[in-house]
Amino acid sequence: MAQVDQANRPSGTDTVPMHDEHVRTIFGILHGEKTADLLLRNLHILDVHSETVFEGSILVHGQRIIALNPDESIVRTREVFDGQGLYAIPGLIDAHLHFDAQLAHPAAFGEAIVPSGTTTIFAETLDFASAAGDEAIEAARALFKDHEKLPYRIYAFAPGKKTSVEVTEAMLEMDPVIGLGELAHLSYMTGNDDDFRRSALGRANGGWVNSHWGVTALSDMLLNYMPAIGAHNNHDVWNEDDIERSVRYGLNTQIKFGVGSPEVIKTMLRAIVKRRWPAENFQLCADNISVDRVLTKGHIDWVISLAVEMGMNPLHAIKMGTLYAARSFGMDNEFGSLAPGRYADIVLTDSLSTINPRYVFKGGQLVAQDRKLLTTTSDLDYSGMVKQPHPGLTDLTPAQLDLTPIEISADGSRAKVLLFDVYGRGHLKFAQEIWVPFRDGRVVPEADGTPLNRISVVQRYAKDGERHVVNGLFKGVSISRGAVSTFWPAPYPYFVVVGSDSTEMHANLTRLDTRVGGCLVTEDGRPRAELDLPIYGVMADTDLTGLVTATRDIDAALADLGHHNEGEPVVNKLLTLFISLDRFGFMV
Numbered sequence: 001m002a003q004v005d006q007a008n009r010p011s012g013t014d015t016v017p018m019h020d021e022h023v024r025t026i027f028g029i030l031h032g033e034k035t036a037d038l039l040l041r042n043l044h045i046l047d048v049h050s051e052t053v054f055e056g057s058i059l060v061h062g063q064r065i066i067a068l069n070p071d072e073s074i075v076r077t078r079e080v081f082d083g084q085g086l087y088a089i090p091g092l093i094d095a096h097l098h099f100d101a102q103l104a105h106p107a108a109f110g111e112a113i114v115p116s117g118t119t120t121i122f123a124e125t126l127d128f129a130s131a132a133g134d135e136a137i138e139a140a141r142a143l144f145k146d147h148e149k150l151p152y153r154i155y156a157f158a159p160g161k162k163t164s165v166e167v168t169e170a171m172l173e174m175d176p177v178i179g180l181g182e183l184a185h186l187s188y189m190t191g192n193d194d195d196f197r198r199s200a201l202g203r204a205n206g207g208w209v210n211s212h213w214g215v216t217a218l219s220d221m222l223l224n225y226m227p228a229i230g231a232h233n234n235h236d237v238w239n240e241d242d243i244e245r246s247v248r249y250g251l252n253t254q255i256k257f258g259v260g261s262p263e264v265i266k267t268m269l270r271a272i273v274k275r276r277w278p279a280e281n282f283q284l285c286a287d288n289i290s291v292d293r294v295l296t297k298g299h300i301d302w303v304i305s306l307a308v309e310m311g312m313n314p315l316h317a318i319k320m321g322t323l324y325a326a327r328s329f330g331m332d333n334e335f336g337s338l339a340p341g342r343y344a345d346i347v348l349t350d351s352l353s354t355i356n357p358r359y360v361f362k363g364g365q366l367v368a369q370d371r372k373l374l375t376t377t378s379d380l381d382y383s384g385m386v387k388q389p390h391p392g393l394t395d396l397t398p399a400q401l402d403l404t405p406i407e408i409s410a411d412g413s414r415a416k417v418l419l420f421d422v423y424g425r426g427h428l429k430f431a432q433e434i435w436v437p438f439r440d441g442r443v444v445p446e447a448d449g450t451p452l453n454r455i456s457v458v459q460r461y462a463k464d465g466e467r468h469v470v471n472g473l474f475k476g477v478s479i480s481r482g483a484v485s486t487f488w489p490a491p492y493p494y495f496v497v498v499g500s501d502s503t504e505m506h507a508n509l510t511r512l513d514t515r516v517g518g519c520l521v522t523e524d525g526r527p528r529a530e531l532d533l534p535i536y537g538v539m540a541d542t543d544l545t546g547l548v549t550a551t552r553d554i555d556a557a558l559a560d561l562g563h564h565n566e567g568e569p570v571v572n573k574l575l576t577l578f579i580s581l582d583r584f585g586f587m588v
Contacts, residue, residue, distance in 0.1 A: 032074030043083040063363030091119030091345030092300035093325035096285035100128035107377035111544035112291040115368040116299035117357035119345040130162035130490035157181035162491040179207025240271035252328040256287040279316035283325040301355035398506040418472030460493040480562035482523035483508040529557035
């Protein structure tokens with residue numbers, strides 16, 4: 001089911017003339033009778049199959065490599081590119097990415113990842129489809145309609161959770177969807193009828209079934225279930241033991257490095273090196289990553305370089321981000337290596353141990369140079385997916401955000417409350433009940449002597465006159481005044497707001513409620529910084545510069561209010577809370 005270049009790879013008996021033209025064209029080019037599109041000369045070419053590097057050139061026609069080291073005395077070509085003695089490696093591949101949850105629409109996202117050398121992504125679509133609700137099928141078609149014009153290849157997966165079975169079935173028939181996305185992390189092991197149906201649809205369509213395996217939650221017996229029904233990969237690993245079990249159960253194990261602690265990816269890479277596990281077991285993926293982090297650190301290029309830093313052979317690290325990723329989806333005949341017949345997706349770098357993408361080609365077209373996108377995506381317009389706001393908090397009161405004790409100690413000096421920890425260290429300590437001081441009839445927001453902000457998780461639309469609100473303390477954002485809130489509509493429309501005063505938090509929320517979605521920082525009820533997400537509440541209708549400016553303005557405003565942030569932008573950190581809020585039943 002892999003998407004192919006139809007001009008070069010036609011199929012069916014009625015297309016024999018096209019096949020005939022194709023093979024005659026290649027024959028003619030290699031005999032100097034016809035003209036190729038591009039010759040890249042003066043290269044050090046990485047052969048990922050033999051793990052060797054050789055000096056040579058690459059001939060390209062019709063988006064594909066058609067020759068290595070062609071006879072230049074007879075070859076005719078429309079364009080010649082001097083590779084300046086740089087290393088040529090295959091275009092980099094992200095094996096599992098929630099590209100619909102990065103806040104950027106597909107064109108803006110390409111502005112970030114392609115200059116880092118990424119030419120192919122395998123993408124989940126579940127948040128976008130869930131956010132679109134009744135419009136999910138129509139919205140998915142709009143999202144994909146110009147995918148062939150993007151400066152990267154996208155292979156997508158129909159939602160394995162967060163949407164109806166009908167949406168999953170319809171999307172499985174769309175291009176560029178190739179299989180079923182990850183199933184619900186907890187329900188697939190309970191005998192859920194919808195999960196059974198989705199899994200059957202994925203298998204019946206001949207596609208791949210992604211796995212959110214849950215090695216931190218499942219018994220050894222239940223760990224058999226996903227690979228037994230045909231799930232072929234697993235990105236849900238956090239440590240050495242998780243990796244060992246994932247490999248043992250035959251899953252293509254995707255090492256993720258997205259939103260979260262950078263120590264997680266280092267721990268996993270060190271484990272691979274220490275245990276001398278064959279690199280062919282692994283692929284690299286972001287899972288979730290902000291465009292800001294891509295711009296400051298890199299994408300797959302960064303984690304390949306980090307793997308080398310952790311002691312891995314550079315060629316093995318590169319193969320995890322190229323050949324092994326393509327092979328895991330049965331597409332290594334399309335890309336993942338620099339060999340005849342493969343797409344001419346090529347990265348030129350001045351080092352194999354620290355990947356520095358000087359030039360990036362997709363299908364033989366130069367699309368990025370020195371970490372700047374060259375190809376224009378201005379004709380890719382997503383404004384038709386912008387929605388109108390539908391406010392739901394008109395009856396919310398500040399008192400509903402007050403932090404009230406779950407329990408008060410016998411002597412009246414302590415109160416039990418919920419503490420939410422920032423996502424990124426796994427899920428085991430995401431929410432805990434803790435004892436904090438209780439004075440003058442009020443909770444003192446501190447733990448072990450450290451002041452903490454409050455957090456409220458607020459349902460946007462009340463059901464039967466009842467609004468679900470969860471209040472607690474939060475470890476992750478620390479501001480001395482003001483408030484910050486964000487909204488995410490998948491799988492349920494909820495806000496989170498962080499601050500220290502119910503009135504301020506309420507004023508912030510009611511302002512954000514006038515938008516389709518986004519993030520808002522306020523002080524004394526007045527906006528300090530904001531990010532608008534008008535495309536179903538999950539994407540900005542702006543280019544990369546506009547998106548990055550907004551997220552950095554939010555961080556700057558929070559810094560002025562007392563917060564010290566490291567790593568991902570605060571808006572991305574807050575959005576990842578919704579993953580665990582859903583997983584642990586804090587949304588209904």
